[in-house]
Every structure is written in C-alpha cells, then in structure tokens.
Amino acid sequence: MFKILKKQELSPGIFHYDIEAPRVAKKAQAGQFIVLRVDEDGERIPLTIADFDREAGTITLIFQVVGASTKMLAAKNEGDSIVDFAGPLGQPSEIHENMGTIVCIGGGIGVAPVYPIARAMHEAGNKVISIMGAKTKDILIFEDKMRAISDEVLIATDDGSYGVKGFVTTALQQLVDRGEKIDQVTAIGPGVMMRSVVEATRPLGIKTIVSLNPVMVDGTGMCGGCRVQVGDEMKFACVDGPEFDGHLVDFDSLMSRSRMFRPQEAQAKDHVCNIGLGR
Amino acid sequence: MALVMEKHKMPEQDPKVRARNFQEVALGYDEDTAVAEAERCLNCKVPKCRQGCPVQVNIPAFIGKIKERDFDAAIDIIKESNSLPAVCGRVCPQENQCEKHCIMGIKGEPVGIGRLERFVADYQLAKNEEIKPIQFAEDAQKVAVIGAGPSGLSCAGDLAKMGYKVTIFEALHVAGGVLSYGIPEFRLPKDKIVRREVENLQKLGVTIEVNAIAGRLFTVDELMGEMGFDAVYVGTGAGLPHFMHIPGENLNGVYSSNEFLTRCNLMKAYDFPNHLTPIAIGKNVAVVGGGNVAMDAARTSLRLGAENVYIVYRRSEAELPARAEEVHHAKEEGIQFKLLNNPVEILGDENGWVKGLKCIKMELGEPDASGRRRPVAIEGSEFELDVDTVIMAIGNGPNPIVASTTPGMETNKRGNIIADEETCATTKEGVFAGGDIVTGAATVILAMGAGKKAAAAIDAYLKSKK
Numbered sequence: 001m002f003k004i005l006k007k008q009e010l011s012p013g014i015f016h017y018d019i020e021a022p023r024v025a026k027k028a029q030a031g032q033f034i035v036l037r038v039d040e041d042g043e044r045i046p047l048t049i050a051d052f053d054r055e056a057g058t059i060t061l062i063f064q065v066v067g068a069s070t071k072m073l074a075a076k077n078e079g080d081s082i083v084d085f086a087g088p089l090g091q092p093s094e095i096h097e098n099m100g101t102i103v104c105i106g107g108g109i110g111v112a113p114v115y116p117i118a119r120a121m122h123e124a125g126n127k128v129i130s131i132m133g134a135k136t137k138d139i140l141i142f143e144d145k146m147r148a149i150s151d152e153v154l155i156a157t158d159d160g161s162y163g164v165k166g167f168v169t170t171a172l173q174q175l176v177d178r179g180e181k182i183d184q185v186t187a188i189g190p191g192v193m194m195r196s197v198v199e200a201t202r203p204l205g206i207k208t209i210v211s212l213n214p215v216m217v218d219g220t221g222m223c224g225g226c227r228v229q230v231g232d233e234m235k236f237a238c239v240d241g242p243e244f245d246g247h248l249v250d251f252d253s254l255m256s257r258s259r260m261f262r263p264q265e266a267q268a269k270d271h272v273c274n275i276g277l278g279r
Numbered sequence: 280m281a282l283v284m285e286k287h288k289m290p291e292q293d294p295k296v297r298a299r300n301f302q303e304v305a306l307g308y309d310e311d312t313a314v315a316e317a318e319r320c321l322n323c324k325v326p327k328c329r330q331g332c333p334v335q336v337n338i339p340a341f342i343g344k345i346k347e348r349d350f351d352a353a354i355d356i357i358k359e360s361n362s363l364p365a366v367c368g369r370v371c372p373q374e375n376q377c378e379k380h381c382i383m384g385i386k387g388e389p390v391g392i393g394r395l396e397r398f399v400a401d402y403q404l405a406k407n408e409e410i411k412p413i414q415f416a417e418d419a420q421k422v423a424v425i426g427a428g429p430s431g432l433s434c435a436g437d438l439a440k441m442g443y444k445v446t447i448f449e450a451l452h453v454a455g456g457v458l459s460y461g462i463p464e465f466r467l468p469k470d471k472i473v474r475r476e477v478e479n480l481q482k483l484g485v486t487i488e489v490n491a492i493a494g495r496l497f498t499v500d501e502l503m504g505e506m507g508f509d510a511v512y513v514g515t516g517a518g519l520p521h522f523m524h525i526p527g528e529n530l531n532g533v534y535s536s537n538e539f540l541t542r543c544n545l546m547k548a549y550d551f552p553n554h555l556t557p558i559a560i561g562k563n564v565a566v567v568g569g570g571n572v573a574m575d576a577a578r579t580s581l582r583l584g585a586e587n588v589y590i591v592y593r594r595s596e597a598e599l600p601a602r603a604e605e606v607h608h609a610k611e612e613g614i615q616f617k618l619l620n621n622p623v624e625i626l627g628d629e630n631g632w633v634k635g636l637k638c639i640k641m642e643l644g645e646p647d648a649s650g651r652r653r654p655v656a657i658e659g660s661e662f663e664l665d666v667d668t669v670i671m672a673i674g675n676g677p678n679p680i681v682a683s684t685t686p687g688m689e690t691n692k693r694g695n696i697i698a699d700e701e702t703c704a705t706t707k708e709g710v711f712a713g714g715d716i717v718t719g720a721a722t723v724i725l726a727m728g729a730g731k732k733a734a735a736a737i738d739a740y741l742k743s744k745k
Contacts, residue, residue, distance in 0.1 A: 023496055037452060043546070043555045044452070069555055084452040086490040217546065217556070220450050220492060221678050222460075223538035224520040229529055234522060239680065253529045256631035260531040264557030 001081035002036075005058055011139040013065045014109055015074055016050075022057030024087045030116040031093030031211065031243055034059060035219040037084035038076065043069045046219050048113035048188070048211065048242065049088065050142075059087075062112035062141065068268035089219045090242045093186070093209070095120045100183030102126050103175065104150070105168050105197055107133040107189025111142045113211060114188045119149040121186075127151050129180070131171045133189065137162035168193060169200045182206050187246065191255040198246040210246035212237045214257060228254055284387030287316045289394055298581050298612040301464045301549055305369070310348070313398040317345035319383060320390045327380035328392060333728030334360045334433075338377055338392055345395055354399040361396075362436035362480070363429065363727065365404055365472045368397025370462060371724045372602050404475055410482040419444045420741050423508040425493040425681060428456020429723045430514035430714030432477065434730030434737075435485045441738050444484075446508075448491040453545060456516055457723070460545040461537070463575050465582070469544070494680035499688065503709055509744070510709045510737045513688075513696060514730060517715035518678035522671055523567070527625025532561060532633035536568070536576045536672035543579050561667030563587045565636045567622055568672035569594065574605040576670045577614045588614050589664060593621040593641050593654045617664065619643075621656065625669050636664040675720045685710070695719055703733035704740075711737055 006018035024034060033048045051060035065074045076082065095117070102121045106114035111132050122128045130150040134140040135158045147153050154171040155163025164171050168189070175182065185208040187197040194210045201208045214237050216226035221239040228237055229250035235241060290306040291297070297304050308316065320342040328338045337356050344353035357364045373379075373393035381389030422438050424431040427449035435445045453459050454477045458467060467473060481487055493499070493515070502508045520535035522528050539558070542548040546556035564580040566573050569592035580588045590609070592599060595618050599606055610616070619641045626635040640660035643652035677694045688707040689697045696712040698705050703713040713729025715721055 027496060041547075041554045068552070072555075084490050086450065086452070086492055088495055089492065217538055217541050218451060218460075220518070220680065222518040222520070223541050224522070224535035225538045227522070227529060234524065234528070236519075239519075239678075250529075253631070257529060257531060259631075261557045261559060264551065264559060268552040268555055268557065 001083060002085040003081045004076055004078055007076070007078045010062070010141045013074075014139065014141060015063055015065075017061045017063070017073075018053075018056075018058040019061060019082070019085060020057060021059050021085050021087075024085065025052045025054050025057050025059055028052040028059060028088040029092035030095060030120040032088035032090045033213075033219070033242060034061070034085060034087030035089060036073075036082055036086070038069065038072045038082050040083060042072065042083070044084075044217055044219065045069050045073070046089075046213065046216055046238075048213060049116060050112035051116055059085075062109050064109050067265045071269065086219070090238060091240070093117045093120065093243055095124055097124050097126070099124070099126045101129065101181060103129045103131060103172065103182050103185045105131045105133070105172065105185060105187040105189070106142075106146075107168050107187075107193040108135075108139075109141065110189030110193070111140075111146065114186065115142055115145055115149075117186055118146065122149040122151075129154070129175065131156065131168045133157070133168035133171075133193065134162075135159065167196065169196045172197065172200055176204065184209065186211075191251055191258065194246060195251040195255075198249070198251070202247055208246040209243050210249060211242045212244060212249070212254065213242065214254060215260060282383075282387070283315075283319050284383075286319075286388045286391040286394070287312050289391075294608075294611040294613075297465065298578075301582055303468050304465050304608060307401055308394055308398045313345055313395055314348060316391050317342045317395060320346075321382055323382055327382065328377040328390075331376040331378075331380040333376065333724045334731055336360045336377075336396070341399065342390065342392070342395060345399065350399050350402045354403045357396060357399065360731070361727070362433050363476050364396050365400035365476060366429070366458060366467065367724055367727070368393050368395075368400050369467050369472070372722060374603060376724070404472070410479055412482060413439055413442070413484040415442060415444050415484060420509040421446070421507055422510045422512065422737060422741075423448060423502045423506070424512045424514065425499075426450075426456060426514040426516055426714075426716075427454035427477070427487055427489075428514060428516050428714065428726065429458060430516070430726035430730040431456070431512065432480060432730070433727040434512045434514060434713070434734045436480050436483070437731055437734035438737060439480075439483055439485045441734070443738075443741070444486075446486040446488060448493050449487060449489045450492045451545065452489050454487050454489060460541040461572065461575070463540065463544055463579050465578070466575065492680070494684040499681065499685040499707070499710060509741055510711065512703070512730070512733050512737065513681055513705070513710065513712040513716060514714045514726065515678055515681050515716045516726070517675040517720040519676040520671070521674045521676060523622060523673060525622060525624055527627055527633070528671070530625055530627040530633050531631050532559065532667055533625060533669045533671070536566070536572045536670055537675065539576050539670050540572070540579065543583070549583060558583065559668075560585055561633070563589075563666040564668040564670065565589045565591050565617075565622075565664055565666040566670045566672055567591045568674070569599040569601055570672065570674070571601045571605050573672035574601045574609045574614075576672050578609055578612060580668070580670070581612055581614065585668070589617045589666070590614055591617045591620050591622060591636065591638060591664070593619065594651065595619055595643060598651050619654065621654065622669075623661065626663065633667050633669055636666050636669055637661055638664055675715075677716050677719070688712075693719065701732065702736035703729055704736060709740070
C-alpha cells in the first residue's frame with residue numbers, strides 16, 4: 001500500500017498528491033512516469049512524475065478528473081492509501097550542460113510534468129524560458145514553482161485573463177519575433193497543443209521534444225497498447241519514450257488512438273457501483 | 280485384464296455453453312475415473328514418459344500411487360520435481376512430451392498423464408492443507424529472482440527448499456507472469472489455481488514483491504551489492520509483442536494478443552465496469568497467428584460476445600503451432616479457421632477504426648530452415664475479410680529493461696540473454712537466466728525446467744563460494 005501524504009485541489013478537478021514511495025523517489029528522474037492502481041478493481045493509470053523528493057521519499061502527481069479511475073483517485077483523502085504504485089518507468093529526459101536556451105512549454109496540467117524537466121535543465125546551467133498555457137487564469141498551476149527555476153516565464157490564456165491572449169504558440173511566436181535564439185523546445189500538454197508547437201517549430205528547424213501519454217496497460221513494454229508511429233518506426237511510448245522527437249510523431253494516429261475506449265470510459269464514469277465502492 | 284486402448288474422456292463444459300462464459304472448459308476427472316485411467320499405465324521397466332518431461336517427474340511412481348488410491352503420496356512424488364502441478368496438468372503440451380513417449384500410444388492412446396497430474400494436484404489443493412514454513416538458517420544465503428512467472432516461481436521454490444532465502448521481484452501488481460496475464464481463466468483459473476499455487480510458495484517462505492520493476496527501481500548490480508543478494512536469477516520472459524509492420528496496425532480496434540489478453544485476464548475487463556479496465560470488442564474478429572496464444576485470443580473474443588471469430592494463419596492446419604487440443608476446442612466452440620491466408624493490410628474507416636483485413640492467399644512451397652514448408656503468396660489472390668477487430672498473435676520478443684541496465688550480462692542479436700544451456704549461467708558472475716528471456720517464447724514447462732536447472736546451478740555456485 002502507498003500512502004497519500006498530501007492532497008490539495010489546485011483548481012476545480014485538478015489535484016496535487018504527494019505519494020509515499022521512497023524507493024521510486026530515490027530513482028525517479030525528470031521525464032519518467034509511474035503506473036498506479038487505486039484499488040483492487042482499478043485500472044492501471046500511467047501518470048507522468050510532476051516532482052520527486054528523495055529525502056521525504058515522495059512522488060508528486062498532478063492529475064485532472066476525466067474518467068472513473070481519476071474520479072476514484074480524487075475521492076481518496078490525505079492519509080488514505082492506494083494499492084499499487086510502480087515506477088519509475090520510461091526513459092529519463094536527455095539533459096546535460098551547454099544545451100543552450102531551452103523553451104519548456106506546458107499546456108494545462110502538462111505544466112506539471114514539464115516542471116522537473118525545466119528544473120533539471122536549469123540546474124544543468126542552461127537558460128530556461130518557460131511558457132505556461134491554460135484556458136483561463138484560475139486553472140493555471142505551478143506558476144511559483146516554474147518562476148523559481150526559469151530565467152523567464154511567459155503565460156498564455158485562451159481568454160486573455162492572464163498573460164498573452166491566445167495559445168502557447170502565440171507566446172512562442174513572441175520569442176521568435178524578438179530574435180531569441182532557441183536551441184530546443186520541450187512541450188507537454190494535450191495532443192492538439194503539442195501538434196501546434198511541433199508545426200510552429202518545424203519550419204524554424206528548432207529541435208522539439210514532446211512527451212506522450214497514450215493509452216497503456218502495463219507500462220513495461222508488454223502490451224504494446226502505447227505504440228506510436230515515430231518517423232518510419234513503430235515505438236512503444238512506455239519503454240522507448242515517453243519523450244520523442246516531435247517532428248517525427250504521427251499526431252493524427254496518436255490522437256485517434258487515445259479515443260479508442262471513449263464509449264467504455266463514458267460508461268464507467270456513469271457506472272454506479274452496486275456494492276457501495278463509492279463510484 | 281484387457282487393455283483399455285483409449286484415454287478416459289475428460290469431462291468438459293458443452294461447447295455451446297462454454298463459448299459464452301469464462302468458466303473452466305475441462306472439468307477434471309473424478310476419483311474413480313482417475314484410478315481407472317491410472318490402471319492403463321503398464322509401469323514400463325524403462326519409463327520413456329519420464330524422458331519426455333522437461334522436469335523429469337517420476338511419472339510411473341505417481342501413477343502407481345493413484346492405482347493404490349494413495350493420492351497424497353502421488354502428489355508428493357510429483358512435487359519432488361514440479362512445483363506447479365495444478366498448472367502443468369492443465370497447460371503442458373503433454374502430447375509432445377511425456378505422453379508422446381508412452382508405449383500405450385503406439386497401438387492406442389497414451390495414458391492421460393496430464394489429466395492424472397491435474398487430478399492429484401486439485402485433490403491436494405481442495406484439501407487446503409497447512410503448509411509448514413521452511414526454517415531458514417540465520418546465515419542462509421540470499422537469492423533474488425526477477426520475474427514471478429513459471430520460470431521464476433519454479434526456481435524460487437526449489438531454492439527455498441534447499442534453504443536459501445529467496446525474494447521474487449515482479450513488475451506487475453500480481454505474481455504469475457503469463458499464468459496471470461496471458462493464459463485465460465477458462466483454461467487456467469486464476470483464483471482457484473494460480474493464486475493458490477503462488478500463495479503456497481509464499482507460505483513455504485518465499486518472499487514476493489510486486490510493483491518492483493527490476494532495471495528501473497534497482498539494477499542487478501544493486502541487488503548483488505547494497506541489497507545483499509548472493510545470486511540473481513533472471514526469468515523476465517518474452518514480454519515485447521511483435522507486430523507485422525503492415526499498414527493499418529495503429530488503427531483503433533487493433534490489439535497485440537498481450538494487450539488483449541492482459542486486459543481480459545489480469546485486469547478482468549470481462550467484468551467491466553465492475554473492474555474498471557475496458558476492452559472494446561467488435562462483431563467480427565480476426566486473430567492473426569496459429570499458436571496457443573492465438574487460440575486463447577480467439578476463444579476469449581467469442582466469450583466477450585463477438586459473433587464471428589477467425590484465425591488467420593499463413594500456413595496450413597498441419598503446421599499450426601498450437602496444441603491439437605486447443606485447436607479442437609476452438610473448432611468445437613465455433614472459431615473459423617482461415618488457413619493459408621496472410622494479412623497484407625488492415626483497412627480503416629474515416630474515424631480511424633478497423634473496417635476490414637486485406638489478406639492474400641498462400642500456398643506451401645519448399646521446406647524452410649525450420650523444416651516446415653514455406654508459405655508463398657499467390658499473386659493476385661487478395662481479398663477482404665469483413666472484421667472490425669484485429670488481434671496480432673504472432674509472437675513476442677525479449678523485454679530489454681533488465682538486460683540494458685546490466686553491464687557484463689551479454690545478449691544475442693535478438694536481445695535474448697546468453698546463458699549456458701545446462702547451468703543457466705550468464706556471462707556475468709552470480710547471475711543466471713532462463714525461460715523465454717533466453718530461449719525466445721516457448722512453453723510454461725520449458726521455462727519451469729530452466730528455473731529448476733538454474734536452482735541446482737545456483738546451489739552449486741553458492742556452495743563453491745562459501
């Protein structure tokens with residue numbers, strides 16, 4: 001069992017959990033993910049690591065309630081436990097000194113997984129410019145944390161309630177327009193967002209890394225459900241990724257595959273448990 | 280007494296009924312049938328059956344005890360060499376092993392060794408006897424086993440009985456490996472058999488840690504270093520599914536057999552939404568491949584409610600790698616065999632879902648390196664199969680996570696760990712490996728055999744180090 005040491009609702013439906021998992025925290029690196037199960041009937045849910053504290057022995061997860069499983073996770077309280085927690089999984093982000101100027105883009109709750117990457121980039125002495133995107137000011141998360149490890153932070157909201165009005169690509173364009181020399185972009189967020197970033201950087205020839213979170217079961221390479229077309233190769237996001245060269249990723253297929261279980265997901269969300277498990 | 284030339288029939292669920300439920304197909308012998316079947320054994324002076332068994336179970340001896348109705352003694356004899364008899368009695372390909380060599384098989388049918396093994400194993404499980412934990416010496420040496428599949432479980436069981444303190448590290452949240460995620464409930468019940476066999480091992484004194492991903496949570500070097508293990512056995516299996524690399528494999532409605540079976544067996548998607556892992560099954564399903572896994576996926580599809588289920592296989596019936604019994608069961612249940620057909624493309628609709636499988640007809644040419652006649656495409660014979668779900672059951676490659684994080688442990692070109700056939704020793708001192716991660720995808724019993732050999736070799740290695 002793995003204990004929830006901290007629970008905080010960052011904005012409606014978006015939660016911050018610190019989970020006690022000392023061995024995972026000891027090994028976790030920026031860019032990796034974990035798989036958890038809430039209870040014995042639960043799904044295996046992959047979540048990218050939003051932070052880790054090796055001394056406290058905790059892993060931070062940020063998640064949004066989208067379906068039955070995240071609803072069950074959100075129903076847990078501080079001090080409760082979840083049954084399974086496995087990781088760290090996937091390849092860590094490639095981070096080293098002298099990478100130059102890195103633009104770290106996070107859209108929605110994608111800001112959370114981009115945070116440890118931006119921090120590691122910063123700690124390695126690179127210049128980090130962060131772009132945070134959200135629909136509206138109230139649901140922007142991790143702003144203080146991002147400011148603390150970024151040389152500069154740009155914010156974009158769809159409704160213009162904070163920062164520039166528009167998308168993360170609007171803010172990215174501002175950087176390009178002012179002549180900022182960008183060596184790499186790392187973008188994490190919804191598929192549509194990552195695809196727009198990739199299309200914006202492609203003509204400029206800027207290396208762009210995206211972190212994918214496709215449907216998967218085990219997370220260790222066994223099921224192949226997370227396969228994604230990268231250039232002319234079929235890759236498994238769980239063992240080959242989750243990060244890939246964004247210019248090579250087939251986003252159409254990726255986004256289509258993420259809809260494979262939509263009807264069942266809707267059914268599960270509406271399902272009222274007959275034996276009172278509270279879902 | 281006249282010889283009974285045929286095996287006593289295995290009682291089974293009616294095909295029409297069982298094709299729509301997940302309960303076990305074969306119901307098992309009762310005591311009288313088991314004794315009568317045991318009476319067919321000639322108790323040969325040179326028991327050839329034993330040579331056919333990868334773990335050399337003393338077959339005539341245990342069958343002799345069944346004749347005497349001493350079922351406890353019978354199971355004890357099996358357990359001297361086989362730690363998972365209830366599993367092996369169900370899923371071993373006996374027709375290619377012990378029963379293949381049975382003298383009774385020359386003129387009639389061989390003795391139903393597998394059925395008898397299952398009978399005494401189930402007899403003992405039903406008695407729910409207390410298992411005495413092993414008393415380990417305080418200074419007992421420690422062995423780490425990576426992977427709680429058949430190979431790891433068998434290695435761990437043997438080592439524990441020799442007095443070693445064993446910890447099995449399992450990546451998934453449940454032990455059993457392919458016994459839990461791969462082989463369906465209707466062939467190998469999970470709670471009744473697999474979980475009980477695993478628990479019995481734990482009661483014996485073997486520690487099992489789930490959610491422990493070797494190569495990520497810790498490396499083999501860390502196991503042998505700060506974690507204090509004296510030897511390591513790697514039995515991680517063949518866990519990386521192959522695809523055909525034909526157009527359309529990323530469409531919705533396409534699964535690897537691993538994903539399909541894992542959703543259903545391990546995650547119990549057949550009981551969705553009481554269990555929250557979903558599975559999407561169409562009306563018409565094509566399963567590509569001809570092995571046991573393909574049969575399992577096809578029969579599972581039927582049980583999930585598919586109307587038409589096809590096995591699409593590029594060779595002919597004679598070359599089907601699946602056990603004859605599995606093919607027979609599949610046919611009885613209504614699985615349709617599309618033999619000498621090879622998929623060339625999966626066709627999709629405008630929403631990215633499978634709407635058909637384009638195949639080409641094949642004929643058999645000259646024998647290839649495997650000795651089987653090579654299938655050759657018949658030009659211009661393409662046709663479309665009307666399906667909305669495609670399951671690729673064409674085999675698995677080795678999972679790279681452990682090998683890639685273990686310097687000094689060499690792999691071959693295919694990524695399989697190189698290990699000595701007799702001792703399972705790898706190129707790294709103190710590290711042994713066996714089962715599918717070494718041989719490529721094979722059978723439960725061969726993996727168990729390797730685990731057993733490795734246990735003996737680890738014992739010899741650790742004694743030499745003391």
